[in-house]
Amino acid sequence: MSYFTSRFSTGLRVLATTALVACAAAHADDYGDVxxxxxxxxxxxxxxxxDLYLTVKPRDPQMRFLKSAVQTAAGQPTEAxxxxxxxxQEYPELPEPYNNLAVLYASQNDYDKARTALEMAxxxxxxxxTAYENLGDIYAKLASQSYSKSLQLNASNPQASQKVTLLKSVLAPAAKTK
Incomplete structure (x- = not known):
């Protein structure tokens, strides 16, 4: 290999590496901006x-994940x-979409779908x-529903009544302190 070819090849590798780094930084800025x-x-x-970003890179999983967050913030849970x-479906190895799906399902009171998504995550x-914590919350919610159903069927069941009360206190949002 001649000196020129060697220098040219090295120059291309450096240029390609620089372009990749710049491209990654540009993407990082886009993600951060969103x-x-x-x-x-x-x-x-x-x-x-x-939307602009995804016209250029429609399969980018990170931006599509952010898109779901934007859709959720915009009050579009079905789209999210x-x-x-x-x-x-396209990236089954990523657990985060399953976790966020579970959060959306839970917000719609679809705890069985939420449980399935979190178990996958x-x-x-x-x-x-985080997925384990969310899964625990879903299990607690499902348990609460079962104990409540038990009380509907047998209102004099003190154990079910205690369990419903306990789970309600566990599932209640933490009080904010000043």
Missing amino acids: SQLLRTGKVAEAQAKV IATLSALT VRINPSYA
């Missing part, structure tokens, strides 16, 4: 940025569920602490 817009309540701007469901990533 996240920042969401944090500041600028949902329409976040949606526009997501569709986005996350598509991610779980922890199967994929056995060290995913």
Whole structure:
């Protein structure tokens, strides 16, 4: 290999590496921009940025995940569920879409679907602490529903009554302190 060919080849590798780093940084900025817009309540701007980005890179899983967050913030849970469901089909190795699907299902009181999604998330990533916590909340909610049904069928059941009361206190949002 001649000196020129060697220098040219090295130059291309450096250029390609620089382009990859710049591209990754640009993507990181886009992700950060969308996240920042969401944090500041600028949902329409976040949606526009997501849509623009996805016209160029429609299969980008991270931006599609952010799209589901934008859809949720925009009060579009059905669309967010569709986005996350598509991610779980195309990228079944990612646990986060399953976790967020579960949150959306739970918000619609569909605890069986939430449980199934969370069980998948922890199967994929056995060290995913947030999914385990959410799964515990879902199990507690399902237990509460079962104990409540038991009380409907037998109102004089003191054990079921105690369990319903206990689970309600566990599931109640924590009181905010000043």
